[in-house]
Amino acid sequence: MFFESRFSDRSRRAGVLLHISSLPSCRHGIGDLGPNAHAFAETLAAAGLEYWQFLPLTPTSAFIGSSPYSSPSAFAGNPLFISPDAMLADGLITWLEVEDSLTRIPPESAARVNYPEVQVRRDFLLELAFQRQRPSLEHQAGFTDFVTENAGWLEDWALFAAIKLEQRGAAWTAWPAGLKNRQPEALAAWRWAHAEAVLKQQFVQYLFDTQWKRLRERCRRLGLKLVGDLPIYVTHDSADVWARPDLFKLDERGRPLAVAGVPPDYFSATGQRWGNPVYDWEKMRAENFAWWIKRMRRNLELADVVRMDHFRGFCAYWEIPQEEKTAINGKWVKAPGRELFAALLEHFGELPIIAEDLGVITPDVCALKERFSLPGMKVLQFAFGGNLYDSPDIPYRHPENSVVYTGSHDNPPSKQWFAEAPEQEKGNFITYRGQDLDPDYANEVLMRLALESRAFLAILPMQDILRLGAESRMNTPSIPQGNWEWKMLNTEGWLDKSFWSDAPARATLPEATAPAAEPAPKVPVPNVFGHIHFLCGLYGRLQGKTPAEAEALAAMEKPLY
Numbered sequence: 001m002f003f004e005s006r007f008s009d010r011s012r013r014a015g016v017l018l019h020i021s022s023l024p025s026c027r028h029g030i031g032d033l034g035p036n037a038h039a040f041a042e043t044l045a046a047a048g049l050e051y052w053q054f055l056p057l058t059p060t061s062a063f064i065g066s067s068p069y070s071s072p073s074a075f076a077g078n079p080l081f082i083s084p085d086a087m088l089a090d091g092l093i094t095w096l097e098v099e100d101s102l103t104r105i106p107p108e109s110a111a112r113v114n115y116p117e118v119q120v121r122r123d124f125l126l127e128l129a130f131q132r133q134r135p136s137l138e139h140q141a142g143f144t145d146f147v148t149e150n151a152g153w154l155e156d157w158a159l160f161a162a163i164k165l166e167q168r169g170a171a172w173t174a175w176p177a178g179l180k181n182r183q184p185e186a187l188a189a190w191r192w193a194h195a196e197a198v199l200k201q202q203f204v205q206y207l208f209d210t211q212w213k214r215l216r217e218r219c220r221r222l223g224l225k226l227v228g229d230l231p232i233y234v235t236h237d238s239a240d241v242w243a244r245p246d247l248f249k250l251d252e253r254g255r256p257l258a259v260a261g262v263p264p265d266y267f268s269a270t271g272q273r274w275g276n277p278v279y280d281w282e283k284m285r286a287e288n289f290a291w292w293i294k295r296m297r298r299n300l301e302l303a304d305v306v307r308m309d310h311f312r313g314f315c316a317y318w319e320i321p322q323e324e325k326t327a328i329n330g331k332w333v334k335a336p337g338r339e340l341f342a343a344l345l346e347h348f349g350e351l352p353i354i355a356e357d358l359g360v361i362t363p364d365v366c367a368l369k370e371r372f373s374l375p376g377m378k379v380l381q382f383a384f385g386g387n388l389y390d391s392p393d394i395p396y397r398h399p400e401n402s403v404v405y406t407g408s409h410d411n412p413p414s415k416q417w418f419a420e421a422p423e424q425e426k427g428n429f430i431t432y433r434g435q436d437l438d439p440d441y442a443n444e445v446l447m448r449l450a451l452e453s454r455a456f457l458a459i460l461p462m463q464d465i466l467r468l469g470a471e472s473r474m475n476t477p478s479i480p481q482g483n484w485e486w487k488m489l490n491t492e493g494w495l496d497k498s499f500w501s502d503a504p505a506r507a508t509l510p511e512a513t514a515p516a517a518e519p520a521p522k523v524p525v526p527n528v529f530g531h532i533h534f535l536c537g538l539y540g541r542l543q544g545k546t547p548a549e550a551e552a553l554a555a556m557e558k559p560l561y
Contacts, residue, residue: 014451014532014541015051015227016044017405018462019068019474020081021113022487027102029118031487033211034083038218043494045222047529048542052219053227053459055409057081057212057302063169066115066484067475069231069309070276072160072238075153075298077208080115080122086211092129101125111471112485129207130200137203146206152294153239158201159187160239162194172242173254180254182242212302227354227459228303230295232310232317233260233276241277247284247291248277258319261327262310265359268478271318271327278319281336289343296344304352311355311376314340315364337368345372354403358382378404378455380446381417384428394432395453404455406446406464409474413463416470418442443467451539458541462488465528494529 023031023040031037044052058071059078068078084101087093101121130137137143147154160172167175178186191198219226234240236256241248249257256277264271284291299306308314314337320330345351355369357376369376376399383393391397398404406414418426419439430437433445443464450458463472466488475483536542 012456012458012539012541013050014458014460014536015049015053015225016462016465017053017409017459018488019055019409019484020057020078021068021484022462022474024488024490028084029121030080030113030115032081032083032085033208033215034085036491037083037215039491039494041215041219041222041224043529045219045224047533048536049532050223051225051227051305051457051459053307054229056229056231060115060484062115062119064235065480066113068229068484070235071231072164072235073153073157074231074234074238074240074295076157076161076205076239077212077302079126079204079208080118081211082122082126082204082207083211084122084125086214087125087129087207092132092207093125097125097128111487111489113487115485126204126207127200130203133203134196134199137199142210143203143206146209147202150205150209153298154202154205156243157205157239158198159191160242161201162197163190165197166194171237173237180242216302225305226303227305227307228299229307229309230299232308232313233274233278236275236277244291247280249280250277256322258321260313260317261320261330262318262359263327263330268327270478271330272478273320273324273327278317278333279335285336285339289340292340293344293347296348300348300352305354306352307354307356307377309356311357311369311374312359312361312365315362315368338371341368341372358408373401375399375401375403375455375457377408378402378453379406379408379411380404380449381407381411381414384421384432385425388428388432395449398453398455400454400456402455403457403459404450404453405459405461406443406450407461409461410477412470412473412476413461413468414443414446415439415464415467416473419469440467448535448539451535451541460532465532467528 018040019031020033020037021031023036025031025036041052056068056071057077058068058073059076060066060068060080061070061072064070084093084098088095088098101124133140163175163179164170164172172180174180176186177183179190216226241250241254245254251257256275258278259273260276260278261273262271296306310317314335316332316334318327318330319333320327324330341351351372351374353372353374355374355376357365357369358379368374378393378398380393380395383391383395385391388394395404407417411417412420418429418437419442421429429442429445433449437445444467447460447464450460463474463486466472472486474486533542
């Protein structure tokens with residue numbers, strides 16, 4: 001099982017939460033899988049951190065808020081993460097073409113991701129790369145092997161994505177009947193007529209896969225483990241629902257009969273109406289959960305460990321009638337969690353899973369976690385809102401088999417949390433810590449509480465490490481716009497970008513067209529990794545450092561407050 005096979009020595013570990021989109025990329029508008037990702041991985045490993053957690057890697061859509069939890073595919077990779085720098089190094093595009101992409105839409109803000117802007121730029125470069133590779137593409141062994149090995153999801157995704165473009169973004173339920181209902185003759189005719197469009201979608205996924213494998217191999221050599229994120233639900237307008245509508249509760253026209261969400265809670269007085277179609281668990285049980293096995297296999301190809309979002313939904317989920325505008329009038333419906341995880345365990349031999357067990361947790365959820373030895377989550381920002389003596393998130397109550405966070409992607413950065421917390425909550429926090437706190441010091445205190453926790457793994461959001469506030473919040477639940485846009489400004493204090501040493505072919509550029517340096521950021525990023533190394537050593541979470549390396553990194557320690 002997960003705890004026994006992956007963490008049998010129960011050693012204390014630490015890691016960082018930072019999504020790919022939030023990596024620095026002043027020129028290209030969004031973090032990607034290129035040199036900054038490799039530099040970040042090397043810096044984490046050098047600082048003694050062992051885990052890098054990120055959000056779902058699947059495609060996003062600006063039409064639905066660019067949320068990585070609302071994707072048109074549960075299997076495909078996000079084309080926006082394909083690195084222009086890596087494409088340039090691989091000889092797929094030229095430097096002049098990269099410069100041309102930047103002039104098509106001028107950048108607006110280095111500190112925020114403008115998804116429509118980035119989409120235009122990336123589409124331009126991907127089209128150039130595809131046209132350049134097209135004559136030989138179907139004879140390239142790497143590409144043909146990728147298509148064959150991933151046929152179980154790639155064919156549906158490539159068809160769905162190509163048809164959606166041809167239909168000008170219309171939902172699959174509004175497509176012509178033959179395509180909507182996946183009539184074999186209609187699909188075959190459309191695929192023959194639009195073979196190039198389908199091939200391009202496969203090529204884009206091949207590029208993502210190639211760049212991701214390169215990053216993952218670098219992390220493996222560094223001893224850095226990757227923690228992915230698997231949302232429990234999929235989006236209605238997705239390749240997954242279009243390909244297997246029988247696995248979801250839909251009416252005869254393909255519309256959801258009920259949608260998923262959560263009842264009123266800490267985040268919203270009216271609950272959260274996510275709008276995802278709910279599963280027909282009886283159909284999935286009849287197939288011995290084959291769809292879930294395929295989905296888990298894909299996620300374990302991308303990461304070492306998978307955080308399963310909304311874990312309590314595998315015991316019982318909040319089902320909301322489609323016509324309801326809020327989540328208030330939903331109901332709890334049982335789900336076959338024990339059977340599902342038994343099938344996954346039988347297939348994979350272990351369950352490298354972190355259970356996101358936040359919110360209303362009932363005894364059956366705890367029993368399911370314990371049955372399969374799955375570590376749950378503890379979020380320190382939830383620890384001080386009520387009676388300290390009853391709080392399950394207080395550090396001394398954390399089970400060893402758990403993962404502690406100062407906050408998740410749905411929480412405010414710790415500085416913002418403390419600044420906006422009710423006076424009683426602030427008082428509880430100060431009382432527990434036994435000292436008065438400067439608001440600018442709240443993130444430091446929460447990080448120390450996380451690192452000294454009994455939990456075997458502590459994950460620190462990068463915003464807290466950088467001492468950032470409200471300007472860096474990643475997501476505010478129930479707010480549809482302005483989320484998922486934060487990114488770092490530079491790489492000050494990181495290791496050199498040694499990514500280029502592993503590139504298959506480094507671009508040879510005329511002196512006149514050599515890349516210019518990235519513009520200096522307006523807000524400096526402190527060199528914090530020596531400090532994090534110091535804290536990890538202080539609380540027994542520093543791994544894999546020789547005495548000389550530890551001494552060198554400790555010398556980087558600077559007083560940040």
